[in-house]
Amino acid sequence: MTESIILTIITAATPLLLAAIGELVAERSGVLNLGVEGMMVTGAVAAFAVSYSTGSPYLGLLAAAATGIAMAGIFAGLTIGFATNQVATGLALTIFGLGVAGMVGEAFVGRPGVGMEPIAIPVLSELPVVGRVLFAQDLLFYLSVVLTVAVALFLFRSRAGLRLRSVGDRPEAAHALGLHVGRIRTLAVLFGGLCAGIAGAQLTLVYTPQWIENITAGRGWIALALVVFASWRPLRLAVGAYLFGAVTIAQFHAQALGVSVPSQLLAALPYLATILVLVLISRNRRFTMINTPAALGQPFVPDR
Amino acid sequence: MKRLATSLAALLLAAGGAAAQDPTKACFIYVGPIGDFGWSYQHDQGRLQVEEALGDAVETAYLESVPEGADGERAIERFARSGCDIIFTTSFGYMDATNKVAGRFPDVKFEHATGYKRDHPNVSTYNSKFYEGRYVIGQIAAKMSQSGEAGYIASMPIPEVVRGIDAFLLGAQSINPDFKVRVVWVNSWFDPGREADAAKALIDQGVDILTQHTDSTAPMQVAAERGIKAFGQASDQIEFGPETQLTAIVDDWGPYYIERIKAVRDGTWEQQDTWHGLAEGNVAMAPYTNMPDDVAAMAAETVEKIKSGELEPFTGPINKQDGTEWLAEGEMASDGELLGLNFYVEGVDGTLPQ
Numbered sequence: 001m002t003e004s005i006i007l008t009i010i011t012a013a014t015p016l017l018l019a020a021i022g023e024l025v026a027e028r029s030g031v032l033n034l035g036v037e038g039m040m041v042t043g044a045v046a047a048f049a050v051s052y053s054t055g056s057p058y059l060g061l062l063a064a065a066a067t068g069i070a071m072a073g074i075f076a077g078l079t080i081g082f083a084t085n086q087v088a089t090g091l092a093l094t095i096f097g098l099g100v101a102g103m104v105g106e107a108f109v110g111r112p113g114v115g116m117e118p119i120a121i122p123v124l125s126e127l128p129v130v131g132r133v134l135f136a137q138d139l140l141f142y143l144s145v146v147l148t149v150a151v152a153l154f155l156f157r158s159r160a161g162l163r164l165r166s167v168g169d170r171p172e173a174a175h176a177l178g179l180h181v182g183r184i185r186t187l188a189v190l191f192g193g194l195c196a197g198i199a200g201a202q203l204t205l206v207y208t209p210q211w212i213e214n215i216t217a218g219r220g221w222i223a224l225a226l227v228v229f230a231s232w233r234p235l236r237l238a239v240g241a242y243l244f245g246a247v248t249i250a251q252f253h254a255q256a257l258g259v260s261v262p263s264q265l266l267a268a269l270p271y272l273a274t275i276l277v278l279v280l281i282s283r284n285r286r287f288t289m290i291n292t293p294a295a296l297g298q299p300f301v302p303d304r
Numbered sequence: 305m306k307r308l309a310t311s312l313a314a315l316l317l318a319a320g321g322a323a324a325q326d327p328t329k330a331c332f333i334y335v336g337p338i339g340d341f342g343w344s345y346q347h348d349q350g351r352l353q354v355e356e357a358l359g360d361a362v363e364t365a366y367l368e369s370v371p372e373g374a375d376g377e378r379a380i381e382r383f384a385r386s387g388c389d390i391i392f393t394t395s396f397g398y399m400d401a402t403n404k405v406a407g408r409f410p411d412v413k414f415e416h417a418t419g420y421k422r423d424h425p426n427v428s429t430y431n432s433k434f435y436e437g438r439y440v441i442g443q444i445a446a447k448m449s450q451s452g453e454a455g456y457i458a459s460m461p462i463p464e465v466v467r468g469i470d471a472f473l474l475g476a477q478s479i480n481p482d483f484k485v486r487v488v489w490v491n492s493w494f495d496p497g498r499e500a501d502a503a504k505a506l507i508d509q510g511v512d513i514l515t516q517h518t519d520s521t522a523p524m525q526v527a528a529e530r531g532i533k534a535f536g537q538a539s540d541q542i543e544f545g546p547e548t549q550l551t552a553i554v555d556d557w558g559p560y561y562i563e564r565i566k567a568v569r570d571g572t573w574e575q576q577d578t579w580h581g582l583a584e585g586n587v588a589m590a591p592y593t594n595m596p597d598d599v600a601a602m603a604a605e606t607v608e609k610i611k612s613g614e615l616e617p618f619t620g621p622i623n624k625q626d627g628t629e630w631l632a633e634g635e636m637a638s639d640g641e642l643l644g645l646n647f648y649v650e651g652v653d654g655t656l657p658q
Contacts, residue, residue, distance in 0.1 A: 004508050008501060012497065030395060055652065070343070105339065109341055109345075110523070111592035115529075118391070203496075207496075208520075210496070210522070212337070212339060212340055212494075213338075213340065214494070215497075217492075217494070217495040217496065227496065241382075249501055252488050252490075252502045252506075255502075256455065256487075257486075257509065258486070264657055265487035267489070
């Protein structure tokens with residue numbers, strides 16, 4: 001039973017982690033993309049449509065990634081190319097994404113989808129306890145772990161990551177040093193789109209293999225909030241996502257056991273717990289200041 | 305709200321050409337997307353039946369995914385302004401908004417689903433006795449369950465949902481007096497992810513039958529994955545669990561919608577409170593599948609008994625959850641009591657959120 005509970009938690013946390021890690025990179029470069037929900041939901045419908053038509057969940061995953069990148073491309077073109085307001089553009093992207101996904105998905109409503117089968121890693125998956133939980137998962141779980149570690153290493157242990165962060169903190173200085181602010185930000189935003197797209201694919205290929213309108217149900221917004229509360233640190237983000245997933249699942253178990261606490265309070269617990277823990281770990285004000293991208297949300301237009 | 309623009313455009317166009325033939329305009333407000341394959345989907349099927357049956361005599365428009373509360377009121381008012389003759393608001397949470405707008409538009413007819421407030425003469429309410437179906441599936445659950453425990457995924461703590469839980473348990477206990485039901489509230493009508501999580505939590509705790517009062521097909525899929533049985537909600541969900549669905553409680557709103565829109569055309573529309581069930585065909589059971597013949601026969605027999613009035617699920621003796629008496633031997637709950645039901649009957653675990 002513990003095993004299957006942990007599996008449930010992982011399934012609930014993975015889409016949050018995937019979407020949030022992409023957004024984290026975009027925000028570290030100074031771009032606030034509120035379109036995560038929109039990119040996620042178009043990724044979800046693309047994954048469903050392609051996997052349903054071809055029978056291959058992996059082609060669906062590719063389609064979702066491409067769709068996420070395309071959606072992020074629109075956003076990058078507007079906010080970086082034309083220096084439009086990032087908040088307004090991001091909100092528009094979400095509304096646009098939900099609308100387009102609903103329209104494209106209409107033909108697929110009420111059809112059972114193609115689920116992604118777990119891949120057991122030889123030897124490791126035979127370990128007691130952790131084997132089945134950690135090493136006999138679907139591809140998207142492995143991907144979320146690899147991406148989180150890779151992003152952490154990239155941002156804080158590589159020169160390219162340093163450049164990206166400098167663009168997010170002091171774009172003028174980075175520009176003066178000869179860095180191409182627009183190009184770096186565009187790549188970061190596209191990576192965000194890629195991650196949001198595959199986060200959407202997780203919903204229609206693993207979490208609930210079906211297409212229903214509005215399947216994301218606000219998960220993009222939770223991912224956005226996680227990034228802020230994790231003070232833009234990848235490993236804290238992972239902690240936040242799993243904590244959120246764990247408390248979500250725990251409150252369902254508490255209800256099923258007949259615990260007499262109002263279910264509305266239980267439903268609010270994941271949010272409360274996540275806020276509480278992340279507030280506690282970010283009590284150090286200086287640490288938070290250092291980690292907040294200073295130029296977040298500000299368009300950069302170099303004056304030549 | 306995504307089709308707002310197109311719907312409004314259609315309405316404006318319609319308003320321009322209305323003089324010539326004067327079709328009756330029927331407008332629908334849905335709480336979920338019409339693609340939910342559950343509650344809102346079935347209401348929209350009703351709308352399509354109206355179009356089919358009345359043809360050119362009627363024009364329909366709808367708004368989907370309209371939040372309950374202030375947004376709902378705006379949407380209803382917009383419809384009322386745009387020349388709708390009759391507006392169906394199809395979720396409990398639109399109750400106050402519907403009555404408020406109705407006071408401002410005395411010439412427009414309002415029909416509110418599942419509510420009980422009729423503050424103005426132009427407001428009717430309508431509902432279906434889904435609880436009759438829930439009594440039937442309760443009996444099936446008790447016959448089919450090995451563990452003697454069913455999981456119930458509930459949405460919002462309103463009388464409609466509480467009635468369903470009580471009726472389900474009463475049905476189950478009529479077969480197995482020790483039957484238990486575990487209830488999990490997801491506080492949402494429609495969130496496939498949360499519904500799936502709730503389903504998994506219930507299964508992990510040992511239930512081997514799932515039923516739900518939420519609108520997506522996610523719990524059915526989880527049940528299929530985990531190899532237990534489940535009941536479909538609002539529409540026949542057999543495609544999501546060919547080897548899982550036992551039956552489903554299917555809503556059929558079409559006949560009521562056609563009748564009421566015709567009444568508006570004939571000028572015979574009057575305020576009323578309609579509460580139809582299995583007997584009138586508003587509630588129907590999907591084919592009985594994945595169960596032995598004798599269980600299916602029992603279910604069919606119960607349906608017939610409810611239809612003929614021989615059996616009424618809420619007939620005493622019934623105790624409240626705390627063991628105090630609610631209905632004495634042979635006593636029946638009044639419609640008023642059922643419509644405002646806000647407590648569990650004996651045998652449900654857990655506290656009802658208030």
